[in-house]
Amino acid sequence: xxxxxxxxxxxxxxxxxxxxxxxxxxxxxxxxxxxxxxxxxxxxxxxxxxxxxxxxxxxxxxxxxxxxxxxxxxxxxxxxxxxxxxxxxxxxxxxxxxxxxxxxxxxxxxxxxxxxxxxxxxxxxxxxxxxxxxxxxxxxxxxxxxxxxxxxxxxxxxxxxxxxxxxxxxxxxxxxxxxxxxxxxxxxxxxxxxxxxxxxxxxxxxxxxxxxxxxxxxxxxxxxxxxxxxxxxxxxxxxxxxxxxxxxxxxxxxxxxxxxxxxxxxxxxxxxxxxxxxxxxxxxxxxxxxxxxxxxxxxxxxxxxxxxxxxxxxxxxxxxxxxxxxxxxxxxxxxxxxxxxxxxxxxxxxxxxxxxxxxxxxxxxxxxxxxxxxxxxxxxxxxxxxxxxxxxxxxxxxxxxxxxxxxxxxxxxxxxxxxxxxxxxxxxxxxxxxxxxxxxxxxxxxxxxxxxxxxxxxxxxxxxxxxxxxxxxxxxxxxxxxxxxxxxxxxxxxxxxxxxxxxxxxxxxxxxxxxxxxxxxxxxxxxxxxxxxxxxxxxxxxxxxxxxxxxxxx
Numbered sequence: 001x002x003x004x005x006x007x008x009x010x011x012x013x014x015x016x017x018x019x020x021x022x023x024x025x026x027x028x029x030x031x032x033x034x035x036x037x038x039x040x041x042x043x044x045x046x047x048x049x050x051x052x053x054x055x056x057x058x059x060x061x062x063x064x065x066x067x068x069x070x071x072x073x074x075x076x077x078x079x080x081x082x083x084x085x086x087x088x089x090x091x092x093x094x095x096x097x098x099x100x101x102x103x104x105x106x107x108x109x110x111x112x113x114x115x116x117x118x119x120x121x122x123x124x125x126x127x128x129x130x131x132x133x134x135x136x137x138x139x140x141x142x143x144x145x146x147x148x149x150x151x152x153x154x155x156x157x158x159x160x161x162x163x164x165x166x167x168x169x170x171x172x173x174x175x176x177x178x179x180x181x182x183x184x185x186x187x188x189x190x191x192x193x194x195x196x197x198x199x200x201x202x203x204x205x206x207x208x209x210x211x212x213x214x215x216x217x218x219x220x221x222x223x224x225x226x227x228x229x230x231x232x233x234x235x236x237x238x239x240x241x242x243x244x245x246x247x248x249x250x251x252x253x254x255x256x257x258x259x260x261x262x263x264x265x266x267x268x269x270x271x272x273x274x275x276x277x278x279x280x281x282x283x284x285x286x287x288x289x290x291x292x293x294x295x296x297x298x299x300x301x302x303x304x305x306x307x308x309x310x311x312x313x314x315x316x317x318x319x320x321x322x323x324x325x326x327x328x329x330x331x332x333x334x335x336x337x338x339x340x341x342x343x344x345x346x347x348x349x350x351x352x353x354x355x356x357x358x359x360x361x362x363x364x365x366x367x368x369x370x371x372x373x374x375x376x377x378x379x380x381x382x383x384x385x386x387x388x389x390x391x392x393x394x395x396x397x398x399x400x401x402x403x404x405x406x407x408x409x410x411x412x413x414x415x416x417x418x419x420x421x422x423x424x425x426x427x428x429x430x431x432x433x434x435x436x437x438x439x440x441x442x443x444x445x446x447x448x449x450x451x452x453x454x455x456x457x458x459x460x461x462x463x464x465x466x467x468x469x470x471x472x473x474x475x476x477x478x479x480x481x482x483x484x485x486x487x488x489x490x491x492x493x494x495x496x497x498x499x500x501x502x503x504x505x506x507x508x509x510x511x512x513x514x515x516x517x518x519x520x521x522x523x524x525x526x527x528x529x530x531x532x533x534x535x536x537x538x539x540x541x542x543x544x545x546x547x548x549x550x551x552x553x554x
Contacts, residue, residue, distance in 0.1 A: 007326020026267020032175045033148045053167035058160040059501030065165035077105040080131045090124035103478035108135035110489035113232030113464040116473040120235050133221045140228030141172030143373030150377045151272045153500030154401045160505050184223035192246035195219040226257035229371040231341025231464035239344040258340045262369035265376045277519035284524045289368035297329040300353040318349025336361035339371030341464025348468035356547025362461045363539045377496050384413045386530040402508035416495040421538045423460040423484050442469035450546035460488035
């Protein structure tokens with residue numbers, strides 16, 4: 001079987017699995033967030049944190065809940081790392097330095113999971129399980145909660161109430177993420193992923209010394225890492241490590257997990273606003289971009305540029321032989337078009353244009369299908385922009401789902417779109433202009449610039465994957481990437497929740513003959529075009545200096 005055919009068959013199997021799970025999971029999540037009943041365990045949690053889950057919140061109160069919970073989470077995870085050396089189960093590892101502890105705390109609380117450390121050489125069992133794994137659950141639940149609040153903004157009228165943040169947070173963890181992660185962890189253990197609390201031990205003697213490995217609760221963390229589109233991992237090699245991803249089946253299963261909730265949330269959206277066709281339109285937009293990027297990645301990675309590529313059958317550098325180019329390309333595109341950040345190959349070893357596709361996937365805003373929650377609300381903001389553009393074309397006041405898109409709404413949407421590129425480009429410019437940061441670059445020229453651009457793109461877009469080659473464990477990068485992650489996560493949420501509140505206060509406008517049909521393929525095409533054009537205009541100069549220059553030179 002040719003490598004190309006193997007990749008196509010895996011893609012078809014993945015699409016079939018996602019299609020089978022789409023309807024039941026999407027409908028289930030809609031019922032979870034529409035229910036007025038609370039499970040017993042949920043009542044215990046509410047009592048423990050002193051929250052009243054039946055109190056409706058307007059957008060400022062909802063936002064305060066998001067920010068307060070996240071701030072406490074950052075502080076807790078920071079302190080946990082700083083006292084690691086005194087904790088049991090630390091495996092003898094020292095406490096984490098202040099700048100790296102800040103970076104890691106910001107990373108996991110913002111659902112980025114960027115790692116400037118070697119997991120197997122820095123973090124003990126307590127920090128991994130009580131710190132990082134817990135944040136994998138709650139940070140993902142925060143993203144879903146904000147998306148649900150925006151959907152309620154479209155679904156409700158003449159009220160500014162968006163639900164209760166604490167109820168949405170707890171339900172997301174207890175009813176969605178935990179059950180899915182338990183099932184996923186069992187499957188991963190059956191595939192050969194390790195799950196233990198063993199210490200450090202030698203696994204054999206090699207020339208020049210012995211090799212040591214430590215165990216860990218890898219399968220359970222790998223499950224929520226993918227289900228919650230978190231990224232990160234127990235080991236520095238991430239999902240290329242055989243302890244995390246041992247075989248082709250586990251690889252395909254992990255891709256399925258990281259795409260599962262983001263795609264299914266479009267069904268939840270359609271169900272909650274009372275029009276499944278609207279959900280299908282958003283799904284079609286996401287799927288079109290995702291499939292298009294995969295085909296482009298296959299084209300550039302399978303292309304034969306010289307005798308080495310011809311012998312290997314494509315660009316095999318930096319890829320695991322057990323996965324090959326086809327599966328590695330699907331994984332890399334899926335992980336950069338979501339906010340997962342898990343990698344099963346080194347993106348720095350992709351062809352110049354292949355690395356550029358991974359960069360562009362994050363720069364789109366990770367909305368195809370995007371992160372858990374963040375992908376849906378990012379796509380809905382882009383839909384508002386597309387409706388506004390269409391309204392300008394025909395001279396009508398733009399409307400989306402019966403809500404007028406006025407001055408306030410378009411300003412909030414514009415601020416949402418502009419904040420992340422501003423963070424990426426400003427931080428990249430400073431890093432390239434100052435004398436010290438470029439010393440962390442392994443490569444010079446266009447590829448070296450791509451290392452810096454990729455790092456800040458990954459951080460500000462809350463992806464967490466690395467281009468490799470960049471030594472990010474410095475005070476400059478730990479601090480600035482940490483700030484980019486926090487600002488890139490929570491500033492957009494401010495605009496999303498303000499937008500949700502504004503929409504919820506409106507009186508629905510009845511559809512007329514002149515209303516744009518946003519459930520039709522024409523709108524899907526308009527939305528895809530708006531996404532690509534807006535992103536292209538924003539990032540094209542930077543991409544031209546990095547991956548495009550490298551790709552055209554080879």
